[in-house]
Amino acid sequence: MIDPYYLQQLAIGLSLGMTYALMAIGFTLIFGVLNVVNFAHGEIYTLGAFAGLVLISAVAPPIVAVIFGALAVGALAGFSLERLAFKPFRRFTDEASLKSRAMRESTLLSSLAVSIVVREALEILFGSEMRSLPFDYLINTPVRIGPVILVTGDFIIFGVAAAMLIGLQYLLTRTRIGLAIRAVSNNPLGAKYVGIDTDRTIITTFVVGSMMGAAAGILMGLYYGAIFPAMGFVPGIKAFVAMVMGGLSSIPGAVVCALILGVAESMATTFVSSGWSDMVAYAFLILTLIFFPNGLFGARRERV
Amino acid sequence: MTHLLDVRNASRRFGGVQAVNDVTAHVDEGELVGLIGPNGAGKTTLFNLMSGFTPLSSGTVAFAGRTINGMKPNQVARLGVGRTFQNLRVFPNMSVFDNVSVGAVGTLPQGPAGALFGGFTKAGTERADAISRRTWEALEAVGLTHLAGELAANLPYGQRKYLEIARALAMRPRFLILDEPAAGLNDTETRALAAFIKRLHGQGLTIMLVEHDMGLVMGICQRILVLASGRKIADGPPDLIRRDPAVLEAYLGVES
Numbered sequence: 001m002i003d004p005y006y007l008q009q010l011a012i013g014l015s016l017g018m019t020y021a022l023m024a025i026g027f028t029l030i031f032g033v034l035n036v037v038n039f040a041h042g043e044i045y046t047l048g049a050f051a052g053l054v055l056i057s058a059v060a061p062p063i064v065a066v067i068f069g070a071l072a073v074g075a076l077a078g079f080s081l082e083r084l085a086f087k088p089f090r091r092f093t094d095e096a097s098l099k100s101r102a103m104r105e106s107t108l109l110s111s112l113a114v115s116i117v118v119r120e121a122l123e124i125l126f127g128s129e130m131r132s133l134p135f136d137y138l139i140n141t142p143v144r145i146g147p148v149i150l151v152t153g154d155f156i157i158f159g160v161a162a163a164m165l166i167g168l169q170y171l172l173t174r175t176r177i178g179l180a181i182r183a184v185s186n187n188p189l190g191a192k193y194v195g196i197d198t199d200r201t202i203i204t205t206f207v208v209g210s211m212m213g214a215a216a217g218i219l220m221g222l223y224y225g226a227i228f229p230a231m232g233f234v235p236g237i238k239a240f241v242a243m244v245m246g247g248l249s250s251i252p253g254a255v256v257c258a259l260i261l262g263v264a265e266s267m268a269t270t271f272v273s274s275g276w277s278d279m280v281a282y283a284f285l286i287l288t289l290i291f292f293p294n295g296l297f298g299a300r301r302e303r304v
Numbered sequence: 305m306t307h308l309l310d311v312r313n314a315s316r317r318f319g320g321v322q323a324v325n326d327v328t329a330h331v332d333e334g335e336l337v338g339l340i341g342p343n344g345a346g347k348t349t350l351f352n353l354m355s356g357f358t359p360l361s362s363g364t365v366a367f368a369g370r371t372i373n374g375m376k377p378n379q380v381a382r383l384g385v386g387r388t389f390q391n392l393r394v395f396p397n398m399s400v401f402d403n404v405s406v407g408a409v410g411t412l413p414q415g416p417a418g419a420l421f422g423g424f425t426k427a428g429t430e431r432a433d434a435i436s437r438r439t440w441e442a443l444e445a446v447g448l449t450h451l452a453g454e455l456a457a458n459l460p461y462g463q464r465k466y467l468e469i470a471r472a473l474a475m476r477p478r479f480l481i482l483d484e485p486a487a488g489l490n491d492t493e494t495r496a497l498a499a500f501i502k503r504l505h506g507q508g509l510t511i512m513l514v515e516h517d518m519g520l521v522m523g524i525c526q527r528i529l530v531l532a533s534g535r536k537i538a539d540g541p542p543d544l545i546r547r548d549p550a551v552l553e554a555y556l557g558v559e560s
Contacts, residue, residue: 176409176435179402179405179406179409182398182402183398186394187395189389189393190389190393190395190468191395192377192378192381193357193377193386194406194411194471194474195378195410195475196406197378
């Protein structure tokens with residue numbers, strides 16, 4: 001018989017992992033298509049949470065409307081982010097520029113710049129302290145299953161992450177938008193020459209990925225009950241680690257690794273103080289890079 | 305009569321290099337034209353000018369009566385210009401079928417809502433049928449139907465060339481530009497390719513062949529354009545080109 005304590009830790013870990021997964025899905029989608037890291041993804045998450053806060057304090061709509069509001073803000077943020085930080089560096093379409101590391105790494109910095117500006121702007125607007133969300137909206141009513149206690153939010157987050165994953169799989173493999181996204185991710189020039197509007201495809205990817213990031217943000221806000229301008233940083237790092245562990249451009253891989261990461265962190269708190277649990281992610285990142293440079297699932301896999 | 309493709313005084317300069325210098329040329333509906341020239345003659349640049357990849361420094365390029373300078377490659381593609389690449393640009397991690405259907409999707413445009421939920425409307429279903437029909441037709445034309453479910457990355461080099469041609473055919477192009485299709489093929493494969501290109505041409509497709517392999521070009525093209533140092537130095541049927549002193553000079557060096 002397993003000690004119920006470990007079951008509880010496992011449940012907490014899975015739930016934590018799901019929140020990383022929510023974040024990692026959008027992150028990996030954008031990486032898969034553009035082959036660049038979008039450092040502003042964490043701020044999209046924060047923007048989603050703050051959009052929820054503003055909506056709730058202004059009109060107090062039903063929770064579903066709050067989530068739709070966050071999705072809309074995420075879509076808009078993704079669109080603007082792409083225009084501001086990524087599009088300008090796609091001006092040069094010749095072979096040499098497309099392959100140049102400088103071109104790719106410049107968007108690494110430009111997205112980082114956008115993330116800093118957004119974070120600081122939110123601090124100016126809302127202050128840097130924790131802001132609590134109204135109690136009625138929170139999704140942390142306890143639910144007891146046998147020896148394990150979960151909260152409603154765990155189920156909601158699980159449901160949303162699963163729906164996102166399935167929805168994305170549908171989008172990528174069953175729709176023409178998905179076909180275009182995969183084509184652009186495989187070979188942007190080739191796609192262009194058979195009539196795919198690569199620009200529009202890239203924007204679509206950003207919008208979809210950012211909507212997921214923003215949804216994650218508001219869900220986490222409602223789950224923990226508090227939000228603050230720098231809240232996107234740590235989940236952003238965790239999502240990044242999950243993406244690297246999963247092999248950089250595999251969405252299912254990133255989700256599985258996000259779960260592994262979550263469980264490992266929650267189990268680690270048994271042995272070390274919870275302040276150290278973030279170390280687990282960094283340790284995983286380093287170990288992955290040393291021993292599994294192609295990600296845990298290695299070999300060939302479908303990109304995106 | 306207007307030409308299908310009409311290049312007038314096209315020039316393209318890269319920094320100090322005049323890659324294409326004042327080239328005027330045309331291709332008529334139904335022709336099979338070869339474009340040859342020694343290395344560095346500007347073939348690829350001219351080619352890129354014709355498919356919207358590289359903007360012109362001066363001059364105009366018109367396709368089917370419409371000026372295409374300044375258009376993006378995907379817009380040019382939608383007008384009916386299909387092309388393949390010297391160094392292949394297939395989508396390695398997608399199935400053969402999906403690779404080819406990208407060509408059909410790219411040239412059957414529709415709004416984002418239709419693309420997402422098209423499967424649930426009548427117009428959407430018809431469009432999906434059209435895409436799959438075009439895809440199968442193109443696969444059949446190149447003889448890859450039996451490999452439809454295979455990942456493109458798993459195909460041998462020669463078949464990937466045909467895959468790329470199939471992807472271009474799924475666009476239902478009016479004009480197909482093949483960039484060095486024989487590169488890397490052995491003699492038998494090149495002969496099969498020649499027969500295939502002639503068959504496509506026989507079905508009414510206008511084709512331009514950019515090639516290094518003189519035998520292939522001389523054997524199947526009705527007319528040949530010769531570039532050297534960015535300029536057009538000859539334009540005529542293979543027999544004339546073979547005896548043209550300027551061409552011989554460009555290829556073989558100065559002869560007495």
